Amino acid sequence: xxxxxxxxxxxxxxxxxxxxxxxxxxxxxxxxxxxxxxxxxxxxxxxxxxxxxxxxxxxxxxxxxxxxxxxxxxxxxxxxxxxxxxxxxxxxxxxxxxxxxxxxxxxxxxxxxxxxxxxxxxxxxxxxxxxxxxxxxxxxxxxxxxxxxxxxxxxxxxxxxxxxxxxxxxxxxxxxxxxxxxxxxxxxxxxxxxxxxxxxxxxxxxxxxxxxxxxxxxxxxxxxxxxxxxxxxxxxxxxxxxxxxxxxxxxxxxxxxxxxxxxxxxxxxxxxxxxxxxxxxxxxxxx
Numbered sequence: 001x002x003x004x005x006x007x008x009x010x011x012x013x014x015x016x017x018x019x020x021x022x023x024x025x026x027x028x029x030x031x032x033x034x035x036x037x038x039x040x041x042x043x044x045x046x047x048x049x050x051x052x053x054x055x056x057x058x059x060x061x062x063x064x065x066x067x068x069x070x071x072x073x074x075x076x077x078x079x080x081x082x083x084x085x086x087x088x089x090x091x092x093x094x095x096x097x098x099x100x101x102x103x104x105x106x107x108x109x110x111x112x113x114x115x116x117x118x119x120x121x122x123x124x125x126x127x128x129x130x131x132x133x134x135x136x137x138x139x140x141x142x143x144x145x146x147x148x149x150x151x152x153x154x155x156x157x158x159x160x161x162x163x164x165x166x167x168x169x170x171x172x173x174x175x176x177x178x179x180x181x182x183x184x185x186x187x188x189x190x191x192x193x194x195x196x197x198x199x200x201x202x203x204x205x206x207x208x209x210x211x212x213x214x215x216x217x218x219x220x221x222x223x224x225x226x227x228x229x230x231x232x233x234x235x236x237x238x239x240x241x242x243x244x245x246x247x248x249x250x251x252x253x254x255x256x257x258x259x260x261x262x263x264x265x266x267x268x269x270x271x272x273x274x275x276x277x278x279x280x281x282x283x284x285x286x287x
Contacts, residue, residue: 003278004099005107010090010258015138020285024148024216045268046183047127050159050174052212057163064167064211069179071153073202075232075248076241078122083237084111084193089258095134097281098271101264104132111260115191119239119264124187127266134262135282139197139253143284145261146250150221151202153178155186155244155267169215176212178244185244186267190234193260197253198233201240206247221249 008014056064092109099107105116112134123130137145157174164172178185192198208223224247233251234240242248253259 002099002103003273004097004103006095006097006278006281007093007107009093010136010138012138016283017143017286018147018280018283020144020287021147022149024146024150024152043270045128047186047268048157049182050157050163050177051180051182052174052176053159053163053172056167056213062167064213066209066211067176068207069175069210070205070207071179071202071245071247072205074241074243074246075201075203077235077238078189078241079118079239080235081114081118081237081239084260086258089136089193089260090138092136092260095136095282096132097278098131098133098273101130101132104134111193112262115239115260115262116264119189119191119262122189122239122241123264124266126184127186128268129266129270131265131267131271132262133265133281134260136258136260137197137282137284138256138258139284140256140286141254142252143197143286144250144252145197145259145284147285148217149250149252150217151224151247151249152217152220153244153247154188154242154263155265155269167213172213172215173217174213175210175220186265186269187241187243188246188266189239189241189264191237191239191260191262192234193237194257195233195236196255196257197259198236198251200231200233200249200251201242202229202231202247204230 088111092111094107094109096104157177160171206229
């Protein structure tokens with residue numbers, strides 16, 4: 001059984017809904033993770049190496065320092081395809097959770113396949129893996145696609161180990177390593193079928209004062225909201241490009257309806273699926 005491929009019929013009544021907490025289901029959640037039945041030592045690639053945390057541990061630092069951080073916020077509309085009907089979205093059937101792109105194209109429904117074939121034209125081709133995530137979700141007005149509305153970046157260098165515990169945390173994101181561009185960050189293409197629940201992207205550089213290592217995105221979100229930088233919602237049925245230094249956030253749906261969301265990730269980091277990730281993919285969160 002391939003957990004990365006999810007095939008099911010969709011209906012409004014079958015849409016999985018959970019209470020919105022703001023905890024952040026996908027953005028480095030601090031919730032305990034189920035241990036895999038067959039633990040495999042992760043392969044550390046330069047793209048995900050926590051160089052700041054390594055330096056802190058080497059000198060025995062016990063406090064986290066702050067510095068100015070500039071997010072360049074790459075955001076570019078690469079293509080727009082004909083907008084699908086609500087029935088086309090609902091009936092597309094197959095969704096993906098960290099599936100390799102060629103596997104996804106082979107299994108995809110007609111709408112998702114059209115999007116993926118267009119995405120392939122815009123790949124950089126400089127990373128080892130190309131993964132596809134997708135969701136077909138029914139939203140009522142006010143629902144969000146993830147359990148967070150924080151400004152954040154995707155693919156952050158999130159660490160849970162004894163070096164993090166020595167600094168008094170269970171999890172830390174090594175933001176300074178990513179901002180210093182020790183290695184090129186992961187890159188992304190994202191599609192969404194409509195604007196009634198459109199991801200919001202910052203569209204120009206944003207500079208904030210922040211710690212080198214952060215346990216969550218609460219402080220960064222507050223700083224970005226205070227600055228109120230130029231931003232825009234992703235256009236309907238568009239494919240946009242961004243990277244691991246691009247600030248964006250989920251916003252509540254403005255009306256009821258189906259939405260297809262697809263993200264293509266180019267990364268050197270090999271993903272090993274955790275059952276908790278597969279379980280929550282496609283859930284909507286409701287206040």
